Amino acid sequence: MIDIGHMQEVGQLIGFAVQPNVRTATDLEYRRLVDQYRSKVEFASATDAVLTGLGLEVLSVDELGIVVAPTRDSPFVFRLADVGEALRADADQRLICGLALLGIAAYGYPTPADLEEAHVRYADVQGIDDLLRAAFDELATRADSDPDTDEYGMDEAWRPYRKMRSLVTSKRGGRPTKECTQYWIAKVLEWLHGQGMARPAAGRGEGRYVLNERFRIHVRELAAHAAYTYLSEHVDHIQTSPDGNVEEGER
Secondary structure (H helix, E strand, O other): OOOHHHHHHHHHHHHHHOOOOOOOOOOHHHHHHHHHHHHOHHHHHHHHHHHHHOOEEEEEEEOOEEEEEEOOOOOOOOOHHHOHHHHHOOHHHHHHHHHHHHHHHHHHOOOHHHHHOOOOEEEEHHHHHHHHHHHHHHHHHHHHHOOOOOOOOOOOOHHHHHHOEOOOEOOOOOOEOOOEHHHHHHHHHHHHHHOOOEEEOOOOOOOEEEEOHHHHHHHHHHOOOHHHHHHHOOOOOOOEOOOOOOOOOOO
8 A cells, every 4th residue: 555655746746747847857856756657556556546536647658757638527627718818709719729729739740650759840820820721711612512511520610710810910019919810829829838838949930839749649639530630631741850859858
């Protein structure tokens, strides 16, 4: 039976796991607990039991850390309202945020092999917008001939996206405004950054991000979704780092 001291360590490990920006590369205690989870069956079982009680499941554990995801009824479950300003957005803008998240996933990982390979992936606001618009233009053409079709599970969600302009800039500063889709894509990428799933791509211009390993692991859970599959089929290129490797310590 696991003792009280070890149960405290279980709590510590779960505490690290739900903090997306904590890294084993910079936190030795987190690294020690991850090593313990990987090497001691009793400790891993106790951790899994507590995670289950919290409505969390383990997606991945390796030397970079532990990645968990909430179940449908978990208090940790993600909702579109959690994307910062989307909390105050109207229904169409929340739909656009959801489609942007799917578009980012498809843009970064368009093939099954991409979901299994630990390579650095880049995403940029305009590229994701172009992908979504090309895909939704095709859906619009299909809808004209068969209005009742919804084979990709997106129902009417794509219509508000097509209706909104791609880019509208402010008079002061020339920044995208909330009246355009590129603004909302940028907001979702910023939210992913806050969740430790992406980070700005230094030296590659504004609106470009690196997608972290943590995001790839979460995207694997979307792989069977018809909408994700459909969008992935419209990606005709993918960008990786020159050496194609994950940067050390990035999850």
